[in-house]
Amino acid sequence: MLSENQLVLLISPKGKRYIHKLSEKTEIQTHDGVILVSSIEEAGFGGYAHTHLGKAYLVLCPTVHDLINNIRRQTQIMYPKEIGYLLLKMGIGPGSRVVESGTGSGGLTTALAWYVGDTGKVYTYERREEFYNLAKKNLKNVGLEHRVVQTHKSIEFGFDHTDCDALFLDVRTPWEYLHHIPKALKIGAMCGFLLPTCNQVSDLLRALEDGPFDDFEVTEILIRHYKTVPDRLRPEDRMIAHTGFLVFARYMVNKIARVDKKNRYEREASASYNERSQNDDLQSDIVQDNNSHDTNTYNERSQNDGSCELNSCSDNSHENNSCESIPCTDGSCSDNSCAVAPVSYTSADGENHAATCETATCETAPREINTSETNTCETGTCPLSKSNEPEK
Numbered sequence: 381m382l383s384e385n386q387l388v389l390l391i392s393p394k395g396k397r398y399i400h401k402l403s404e405k406t407e408i409q410t411h412d413g414v415i416l417v418s419s420i421e422e423a424g425f426g427g428y429a430h431t432h433l434g435k436a437y438l439v440l441c442p443t444v445h446d447l448i449n450n451i452r453r454q455t456q457i458m459y460p461k462e463i464g465y466l467l468l469k470m471g472i473g474p475g476s477r478v479v480e481s482g483t484g485s486g487g488l489t490t491a492l493a494w495y496v497g498d499t500g501k502v503y504t505y506e507r508r509e510e511f512y513n514l515a516k517k518n519l520k521n522v523g524l525e526h527r528v529v530q531t532h533k534s535i536e537f538g539f540d541h542t543d544c545d546a547l548f549l550d551v552r553t554p555w556e557y558l559h560h561i562p563k564a565l566k567i568g569a570m571c572g573f574l575l576p577t578c579n580q581v582s583d584l585l586r587a588l589e590d591g592p593f594d595d596f597e598v599t600e601i602l603i604r605h606y607k608t609v610p611d612r613l614r615p616e617d618r619m620i621a622h623t624g625f626l627v628f629a630r631y632m633v634n635k636i637a638r639v640d641k642k643n644r645y646e647r648e649a650s651a652s653y654n655e656r657s658q659n660d661d662l663q664s665d666i667v668q669d670n671n672s673h674d675t676n677t678y679n680e681r682s683q684n685d686g687s688c689e690l691n692s693c694s695d696n697s698h699e700n701n702s703c704e705s706i707p708c709t710d711g712s713c714s715d716n717s718c719a720v721a722p723v724s725y726t727s728a729d730g731e732n733h734a735a736t737c738e739t740a741t742c743e744t745a746p747r748e749i750n751t752s753e754t755n756t757c758e759t760g761t762c763p764l765s766k767s768n769e770p771e772k
């Protein structure tokens with residue numbers, strides 16, 4: 381026997397699907413005539429209810445997939461193929477507290493609310509009132525509104541909820557809001573994003589690399605349906621070729637630069653180094669000379685002081701290797717600035733020396749130069765330099 385507020389999925393003889401809440405009506409109009417709610421109740425799940433024209437409708441319990449497909453929409457909603465993956469990837473299940481924006485029509489919100497169960501919560505943010513109201517109605521229709529806290533505001537003003545287990549953004553420019561994420565999430569929690577274009581994914585990745593995030597993934601999910609004809613089994617003629625890219629990251633504290641990935645700062649530093657060496661032949665010669673010098677210094681250092689765990693600094697520029705994580709003990713660079721190409725400095729006696737602290741990283745990687753007459757930090761401040769003054 382079906383309960384009073386039960387949602388039912390009716391499938392017509394031609395395969396059309398309808399979802400209804402039983403309590404709302406005594407009869408249901410279809411393209412094939414009227415079905416009495418009492419006959420649906422009598423049929424039960426897995427049975428057939430007949431219209432007044434004698435057409436048999438299959439009566440089923442809707443899945444969350446059916447609910448999402450049936451949602452009234454005024455925005456693009458997320459597709460089940462992406463939702464299914466993100467739920468697993470982000471570890472969302474009973475008891476999870478999940479932050480989401482924008483709510484849109486509430487497609488993803490519906491799935492999240494379904495999976496967090498009665499012990500979890502979905503905190504969803506939407507800046508446009510009409511979508512906020514639409515999602516409210518959609519959630520009520522499927523009986524999931526009590527698991528959702530809707531907030532009508534732009535996330536440019538931050539999130540109100542803290543210590544959550546996961547956060548998902550389906551907005552056009554998510555990189556503009558990354559600085560609000562730490563307040564909302566537990567350390568190590570998963571963040572996910574949906575973006576339709578590669579350019580947006582690149583922008584987001586750059587911003588994630590610069591922020592307290594790690595363990596990145598970019599994924600695209602394609603799904604191809606088949607005609608269900610056993611003797612002529614083949615794909616459907618049409619396919620949705622592209623919906624969007626999923627991006628995932630973990631919120632970290634005390635993030636360190638990864639040895640196998642250059643972060644944005646390092647790439648830019650390398651690029652500006654290359655430009656400089658092209659524009660200034662003389663400087664370029666000195667730098668090349670110092671590269672080889674620096675390699676020797678580095679190899680000596682890594683072999684002698686035992687601080688180079690990976691010992692992989694085999695090229696002249698230290699660009700692909702573990703210099704990032706290797707402390708420098710020769711007095712010229714205190715930590716990760718070795719990752720960019722070295723520059724030279726001139727000591728009081730007029731001699732050129734290799735210096736491995738190249739640019740503004742002196743702020744975080746201060747060095748003490750033994751000879752100290754010349755500070756080779758070209759752009760930034762060197763808190764531990766001799767003068768203790770910012771360099772120009």
Ligand SMILES: C[S@@+](CC[C@H](N)C(=O)[O-])C[C@H]1O[C@@H](n2cnc3c(N)ncnc32)[C@H](O)[C@@H]1O
Nearest residue numbers: 457458482484485486487488506507534535550
């Ligand atoms: C594509 S829709 C989201 C669809 C939703 N994921 C779903 O499955 O139904 C994007 C929504 O984000 C909202 N939005 C964009 N920027 C926002 C912001 N800064 N704060 C809150 N909502 C925002 C838009 O108004 C829009 O409703």
